[in-house]
Every structure is written in C-alpha cells, then in structure tokens.
Amino acid sequence: MNEPLDPLEAELAGLHPRPVSAELRQRLGEQLNAPVGSRRWTWGLAVVGVLIAVGVVALFGPRREPPAPPTPAVVPVPAAVPESESPAPTVLAYQRALARSPEDLNALLDQQAVTRSNPKPLAAGTFARSPAALDALLGDD
Numbered sequence: 670m671n672e673p674l675d676p677l678e679a680e681l682a683g684l685h686p687r688p689v690s691a692e693l694r695q696r697l698g699e700q701l702n703a704p705v706g707s708r709r710w711t712w713g714l715a716v717v718g719v720l721i722a723v724g725v726v727a728l729f730g731p732r733r734e735p736p737a738p739p740t741p742a743v744v745p746v747p748a749a750v751p752e753s754e755s756p757a758p759t760v761l762a763y764q765r766a767l768a769r770s771p772e773d774l775n776a777l778l779d780q781q782a783v784t785r786s787n788p789k790p791l792a793a794g795t796f797a798r799s800p801a802a803l804d805a806l807l808g809d810d
Contacts, residue, residue, distance in 0.1 A: 757781065 674682070758777060766773040 758781065763774065763777065766777045
C-alpha cells in the first residue's frame with residue numbers, strides 16, 4: 670500500500686470544508702430554541718387547508734350527468750297477409766292424396782297452382798338481382 674498518490678487524490682486530500690459562519694449558527698440556534706407547538710400549528714393548518722380544498726372540489730367540481738335511459742325499440746308490425754279463397758292444403762292432405770293415387774296428388778298440386786297467384790321471385794344470396802332483371806332474364810314463357 671505504499672503506492673504514490675495520484676494527482677487527483679492529492680488534490681482531494683487537500684480540500685477541507687469551509688467553517689460554519691456565525692450567522693448560520695445563530696439561525697440554527699433560533700430554530701432549535703423555537704417552541705415545538707408553532708411547528709405543529711403550521712402542519713395542522715396545512716392539513717386542514719388541503720382537506721378544505723378537496724371538499725370544495727368534491728362539492729363544486731365538474732359533475733357528470735347520469736346517462737339518459739335507453740329508448741324502447743320500435744318493433745314494426747308486419748303487414749297482414751291477404752288470405753286466399755281456399756287455404757293451402759296441409760302435409761296431411763298431400764299424404765292422403767298420394768295414398769289414394771298419384772293422379773289425385775297431381776290434381777291437388779294443379780289446383781294449388783291455379784289458385785295461387787304467381788309470386789315475385791325472392792332474392793337469395795348476397796348479390797341478388799332485381800325483380801326486373803330476373804324477369805328480363807327468364808322472359809315470358
């Protein structure tokens with residue numbers, strides 16, 4: 670450990686703190702001799718001030734209005750479907766006609782084809798064609 674001193678270490682070894690001034694000693698003495706209650710009052714007033722400020726902000730701060738109640742959804746009433754003169758036969762009627770004979774089933778189907786009007790074609794799929802385009806495509810046969 671007999672290494673020579675580095676120049677920086679030699680410079681640092683020569684540094685000493687400045688002596689405390691008389692004015693600093695006097696101020697420290699005054700604060701140490703001050704009554705303890707005055708510091709407590711200062712902190713107590715600071716805490717009370719903060720609590721009052723929080724209360725004022727809570728009472729008079731920005732308020733959010735409650736959300737409006739949702740409006741009830743309007744459900745459209747479906748239009749009444751006009752009934753035809755004779756109701757469509759049930760599956761049971763078709764089964765009975767087929768049980769009698771294939772000609773009875775054909776007669777029942779022909780009767781329904783005559784009594785029902787020609788309905789418009791229904792659009793199926795995402796890119797459906799308009800009824801006019803379908804009529805032009807199919808033509809009148």
